[in-house]
Amino acid sequence: xxxxxxxxxxxxxxxxxxxxxxxxxxxxxxxxxxxxxxxxxxxxxxxxxxxxxxxxxxxxxxxxxxxxxxxxxxxxxxxxxxxxxxxxxxxxxxxxxxxxxxxxxxxxxxxxxxxxxxxxxxxxxxxxxxxxxxxxxxxxxxxxxxx
Numbered sequence: 001x002x003x004x005x006x007x008x009x010x011x012x013x014x015x016x017x018x019x020x021x022x023x024x025x026x027x028x029x030x031x032x033x034x035x036x037x038x039x040x041x042x043x044x045x046x047x048x049x050x051x052x053x054x055x056x057x058x059x060x061x062x063x064x065x066x067x068x069x070x071x072x073x074x075x076x077x078x079x080x081x082x083x084x085x086x087x088x089x090x091x092x093x094x095x096x097x098x099x100x101x102x103x104x105x106x107x108x109x110x111x112x113x114x115x116x117x118x119x120x121x122x123x124x125x126x127x128x129x130x131x132x133x134x135x136x137x138x139x140x141x142x143x144x145x146x147x
Contacts, residue, residue, distance in 0.1 A: 037061035038132050045082040046073070046113070057083070058108060062129065064095065068110040073097045081113055083121070085128045091121030 037059040044067050046053045055069040065081070073079070075097050083091040099112035118125065 037065075038129060040132060042086065043084040046111070047080045047082070048073075048077060055110065058110065060129070062115070062125065064098065064112060064114040066099075066108070066110055066112045068108065070103050070109050072102050073100055073111050075100055079113060081115070083125070085121075085124060088128050089121050089124040091118065091125045093118045 038061065039058065040060045041056050041058075042060070044055055044057050044065065046055070046067060046069075051071065051073075053067075053069050053071050053073075055067045058066040058068055060083075065083075077097045079095055079097060081091075081093040081095055083093070085091060093113075093115040094117045095113045095115045097111050098114040101109050101111070103109035
């Protein structure tokens with residue numbers, strides 16, 4: 001089982017934060033994502049030489065996704081992603097495992113995948129994400145107007 005430790009970008013390999021103070025345990029900072037992600041549940045397959053995994057996405061964006069799965073996959077592993085978006089053409093992406101969360105470490109076991117190339121369905125993905133963001137914005141605007 002692979003465990004990934006995430007350190008703040010300013011931490012040294014010894015766990016020292018710039019300024020010499022020891023890094024606090026339990027606190028991590030993640031690098032800001034290049035692309036926004038939205039919470040969306042859809043069927044997703046991850047394939048590599050050794051396994052094919054089906055799961056449900058937790059979130060999705062143009063740059064990647066988080067897939068709920070109990071099967072550990074090591075970071076850096078190349079995978080082929082196939083997404084079934086509701087009412088859209090299938091999206092196929094080549095990517096790498098960027099993060100792996102084993103079941104015992106959190107309430108959302110799974111893997112984060114960073115897309116490197118989208119051989120099929122790039123326009124479908126963009127349209128789906130844009131439409132989903134517009135729906136969320138409309139819900140927020142509508143909720144605020146009735147209060």
